Amino acid sequence: MKRSRAFFALVTVSVLVLSSSPIRAAIYRAGETVENFTLTDRATGLPVNLTDFAGKIVFLEWFAWWCPFCQAAAPQVRSGISDYYAARGGNPAGFPVLHVALNLQPGQEADTQRFITAYGLGLTLNDFNRAVADRFQPGGQPIFAIINGVEGSASHRQWELIFTQLGYASTQAPITDFRRAIDGIRAATVVAPPVVTPPLVVPPVVTPPVAVAAPLLAAGPRDLTVRPGQLAQFFAVNTGGTAAHEWHRNGTLVPGATGDVLTLANVGPAEAGRYTVTLTNATGSVTSAVATLAVDATAESSLANVATRASAGTGAESLIPGFVISGGPKTVLVRAAGPALAAFGLSGVLADPQLKLFSGETVIAANDDWSSVSNAAEVAAASARLGAFAFAPGTRDAALLATLAPGSYTVHASGAGSTTGVALVELYDADLPGASGRGSFVNLATRGFVGTGANVMIPGYVISGTAAKTLLIRAVGPALASFGVTGILADPVLTLFSGSQPILGNDNWSDAPNVAQLRSATTRVGAFPLAEGSKDAVLLVTLPPGSYTVQAAGAGDTTGVALVEIYEVP
Amino acid sequence: MRPVVALAMLCVVINAQSAELGRRVFGAAAVAEFGYEVLHASDIALTQAADTLRLDWGKTDAALSLGLGTLAIDYAPVSFDFLGSALGRRETAVSAQLAVRHRADPQLELRGSIGARDGFDSYRALWLDEFFRQRFEGRPGYQRAEPWGMAFSGGARWEYQPASGFAQLGYARSQDDVAPGYEIDFAGLRRGAETLVTDTVTLGFENVPTPRLRTRAEFRLSTTSGREPRYGSEISARFSVGERWIIRADAGASDERPTFRAHYGGVELEFAATESLAVFLGGQLYRDTGEVENALLFTSAAPGLRSGQAALGLRHDGERLAWRVSVGTVAGDFAATNRNTDFFQNLYRDRHWLALRAAGSWKF
Numbered sequence: 031m032k033r034s035r036a037f038f039a040l041v042t043v044s045v046l047v048l049s050s051s052p053i054r055a056a057i058y059r060a061g062e063t064v065e066n067f068t069l070t071d072r073a074t075g076l077p078v079n080l081t082d083f084a085g086k087i088v089f090l091e092w093f094a095w096w097c098p099f100c101q102a103a104a105p106q107v108r109s110g111i112s113d114y115y116a117a118r119g120g121n122p123a124g125f126p127v128l129h130v131a132l133n134l135q136p137g138q139e140a141d142t143q144r145f146i147t148a149y150g151l152g153l154t155l156n157d158f159n160r161a162v163a164d165r166f167q168p169g170g171q172p173i174f175a176i177i178n179g180v181e182g183s184a185s186h187r188q189w190e191l192i193f194t195q196l197g198y199a200s201t202q203a204p205i206t207d208f209r210r211a212i213d214g215i216r217a218a219t220v221v222a223p224p225v226v227t228p229p230l231v232v233p234p235v236v237t238p239p240v241a242v243a244a245p246l247l248a249a250g251p252r253d254l255t256v257r258p259g260q261l262a263q264f265f266a267v268n269t270g271g272t273a274a275h276e277w278h279r280n281g282t283l284v285p286g287a288t289g290d291v292l293t294l295a296n297v298g299p300a301e302a303g304r305y306t307v308t309l310t311n312a313t314g315s316v317t318s319a320v321a322t323l324a325v326d327a328t329a330e331s332s333l334a335n336v337a338t339r340a341s342a343g344t345g346a347e348s349l350i351p352g353f354v355i356s357g358g359p360k361t362v363l364v365r366a367a368g369p370a371l372a373a374f375g376l377s378g379v380l381a382d383p384q385l386k387l388f389s390g391e392t393v394i395a396a397n398d399d400w401s402s403v404s405n406a407a408e409v410a411a412a413s414a415r416l417g418a419f420a421f422a423p424g425t426r427d428a429a430l431l432a433t434l435a436p437g438s439y440t441v442h443a444s445g446a447g448s449t450t451g452v453a454l455v456e457l458y459d460a461d462l463p464g465a466s467g468r469g470s471f472v473n474l475a476t477r478g479f480v481g482t483g484a485n486v487m488i489p490g491y492v493i494s495g496t497a498a499k500t501l502l503i504r505a506v507g508p509a510l511a512s513f514g515v516t517g518i519l520a521d522p523v524l525t526l527f528s529g530s531q532p533i534l535g536n537d538n539w540s541d542a543p544n545v546a547q548l549r550s551a552t553t554r555v556g557a558f559p560l561a562e563g564s565k566d567a568v569l570l571v572t573l574p575p576g577s578y579t580v581q582a583a584g585a586g587d588t589t590g591v592a593l594v595e596i597y598e599v600p
Numbered sequence: 601m602r603p604v605v606a607l608a609m610l611c612v613v614i615n616a617q618s619a620e621l622g623r624r625v626f627g628a629a630a631v632a633e634f635g636y637e638v639l640h641a642s643d644i645a646l647t648q649a650a651d652t653l654r655l656d657w658g659k660t661d662a663a664l665s666l667g668l669g670t671l672a673i674d675y676a677p678v679s680f681d682f683l684g685s686a687l688g689r690r691e692t693a694v695s696a697q698l699a700v701r702h703r704a705d706p707q708l709e710l711r712g713s714i715g716a717r718d719g720f721d722s723y724r725a726l727w728l729d730e731f732f733r734q735r736f737e738g739r740p741g742y743q744r745a746e747p748w749g750m751a752f753s754g755g756a757r758w759e760y761q762p763a764s765g766f767a768q769l770g771y772a773r774s775q776d777d778v779a780p781g782y783e784i785d786f787a788g789l790r791r792g793a794e795t796l797v798t799d800t801v802t803l804g805f806e807n808v809p810t811p812r813l814r815t816r817a818e819f820r821l822s823t824t825s826g827r828e829p830r831y832g833s834e835i836s837a838r839f840s841v842g843e844r845w846i847i848r849a850d851a852g853a854s855d856e857r858p859t860f861r862a863h864y865g866g867v868e869l870e871f872a873a874t875e876s877l878a879v880f881l882g883g884q885l886y887r888d889t890g891e892v893e894n895a896l897l898f899t900s901a902a903p904g905l906r907s908g909q910a911a912l913g914l915r916h917d918g919e920r921l922a923w924r925v926s927v928g929t930v931a932g933d934f935a936a937t938n939r940n941t942d943f944f945q946n947l948y949r950d951r952h953w954l955a956l957r958a959a960g961s962w963k964f
Binding site: 094096098099101102103104105106134135144145148149198199204 | 786
């Protein structure tokens with residue numbers, strides 16, 4: 031188990047290495063491209079990325095509740111920008127204009143909320159410590175920035191800073207200035223395709239013979255122990271030529287089992303046995319090693335670990351994992367690795383990560399430097415016991431060891447002293463083995479921006495114990511629209527990895543052959559339902575203990591915001 | 601109002617009983633004076649009453665003045681001030697002053713005074729206090745304002761040409777605990793200056809070059825805590841035309857670095873209808889460039905102001921009783937500010953005032 035966790039950590043760090051880039055600290059000037067940033071939505075506590083607003087003209091307005099010029103600006107921006115463009119369906123080119131308020135004042139929540147209510151602010155993010163604000167206008171407020179989030183505009187690049195201004199008293203007609211910048215973002219010019227004259231003589235098409243590759247079994251079924259009545263699955267990953275699948279139990283063909291996944295519902299003693307899969311095509315045939323399916327009512331397992339790559343700035347500029355504990359109290363180890371990642375060759379790491387553990391909007395635990403707290407020895411021991419790579423004594427990595435009541439929690443990692451960089455946020459089930467009456471993770475979720483290439487979202491999970499775990503894994507994009515999230519990933523695609531090997535995938539959940547099971551599982555775990563025919567992606571999978579990653583990407587290299595959830599299916 | 605009426609009634613009674621009551625009671629010639637002034641705009645009402653008892657022992661005279669003022673404002677926040685709310689607020693201010701003059705010799709007169717005031721000294725101070733109160737009351741660092749002030753002065757008047765040439769040198773110091781401004785930022789709330797000390801030196805000349813012309817010139821230098829020195833000068837003249845007409849004119853200017861300039865001038869024409877009754881009509885124009893901004897986070901300084909006033913009145917000079925009443929109007933026109941961000945546009949908005957003034961004196 032320890033080896034698998036360490037391997038998982040290494041895989042995750044490898045992803046970080048591939049995708050990390052140095053953090054620029056320069057101040058943006060109009061015409062420059064704004065890097066993506068992540069801030070926390072005050073209303074939901076969830077992270078929001080700049081790239082969530084793709085397809086829109088983004089009007090950013092930083093404020094502090096006590097700032098008189100912010101007070102003066104807020105109602106005029108609302109009527110002159112938000113309402114103005116909403117009534118017109120966007121700017122003259124038809125691009126929607128999204129107003130985003132950014133709160134600079136930490137604490138003083140009542141006053142800030144009063145400000146938000148008084149001026150009818152909509153989406154409001156927290157930018158404590160001016161992590162993002164100082165990139166636009168260092169010092170002072172209010173700050174205004176207009177960013178083109180529209181791809182393919184004829185006048186501006188996507189994410190180009192169109193306009194920025196500090197203060198509101200410096201001009202007699204600020205709204206006019208803002209509108210001039212917004213209205214200057216133009217649609218792409220439509221160019222008629224060139225007319226191609228077809229050749230007079232069409233050469234004959236010769237189809238070359240196709241050489242069919244032999245099937246290659248990259249991953250076959252693995253031993254599985256399930257509890258009676260549980261769902262069992264075996265996977266066959268063929269990276270060779272297309273082939274027919276035949277599944278056998280105890281040497282006997284399983285009728286109707288011709289897919290790359292053998293799913294056995296409501297498993298009982300009759301299903302127990304030795305399973306193989308044979309892949310056959312015109313070029314060859316391959317048979318997997320034997321995998322044993324055992325049925326054991328005493329077997330236990332749990333979700334033991336989640337890790338999320340986070341590009342953490344100051345404040346809460348990071349991805350924020352969330353989790354739910356059910357059934358009883360649970361001891362958790364939460365870590366934010368920054369300096370420790372350097373040992374993996376990672377550059378641009380967060381030099382001094384800080385951790386805050388939230389229950390709702392309340393901080394219930396926090397840590398800056400892991401070894402500075404009184405229970406540092408316990409943290410180190412728990413890390414070793416759980417297979418987490420060790421933090422060196424005295425480093426500025428952060429860690430928390432806390433026992434939590436059943437409920438929902440989020441973890442925020444940020445940089446101390448306005449530092450920025452890349453961190454790895456990890457969550458471990460730290461209950462002692464054999465402890466009774468303890469709860470379990472029943473839901474782990476990460477919301478964030480899904481990019482392309484190495485920037486797809488890759489949360490990682492570890493299943494511990496002896497029994498296989500049935501999980502409902504969802505990559506929710508379109509369904510987020512009903513929660514008011516903008517810039518969503520229109521068509522998420524889910525791929526489940528065991529180590530580096532993809533073992534199962536889904537594009538549109540309604541097209542899955544087990545769609546009825548997906549509906550049933552969704553109801554059982556209490557997840558919000560997905561619209562029939564939507565392009566959200568869902569997997570229902572039973573996995574043996576081990577470490578897994580879930581890759582969420584956009585179909586056709588599309589990008590947007592997605593929520594990746596993993597539920598334990600009882 | 602009540603002290604004014606009470607003192608006036610007292611004076612009438614005293615006057616009726618005995619013209620020499622003052623000498624019998626105080627051993628001095630006595631004069632009771634009162635003054636009452638009302639300034640009324642649509643959202644502001646100001647009253648100021650002052651009663652003075654002046655005693656003259658020959659070489660020395662003294663004047664004890666008591667004042668009572670009321671300030672009532674209909675405070676109105678700007679539309680974008682989410683922390684503000686409209687309300688009416690009324691305050692009173694009381695003051696007392698004792699002034700003494702002593703003729704050391706026929707050509708030299710020494711002067712001194714001491715006084716104190718408790719309460720707001722202007723509707724502007726009250727308005728700003730309400731603004732800050734609504735924003736910050738209850739927050740750490742905020743204190744309820746209790747403005748008051750005290751002052752003393754000293755000087756000498758030298759008659760360098762008998763009955764026609766006078767020079768006057770004076771010094772005054774006032775100390776005012778004002779309603780302070782506040783600024784707030786991420787570090788919290790901070791109070792502005794609470795105590796202002798002002799030192800003023802004046803040098804004046806008064807001359808009677810002809811029997812019909814009296815002129816006066818004064819030069820003034822004052823310094824206030826945290827501000828640049830302010831220079832001022834004023835000239836005035838009183839000119840008799842024939843037996844019934846009098847023209848009074850004045851003009852003045854002030855200057856404070858870096859940007860404050862003020863100029864004003866006025867004319868009053870008086871016609872003596874009878875030996876004891878006169879009618880007067882006057883007007884004055886004033887213009888300044890706006891207060892020097894001493895803003896913390898944002899400014900509450902007044903923008904440039906142009907104002908004009910006119911008054912029509914009657915004046916009676918009797919053997920023992922004298923009075924003067926007038927009714928007038930004042931129009932104030934403040935310079936435009938950035939209305940997008942000006943939190944004090946309701947304070948510094950253009951107003952038309954009705955001015956009623958009455959003053960009188962009894963010798964007894």
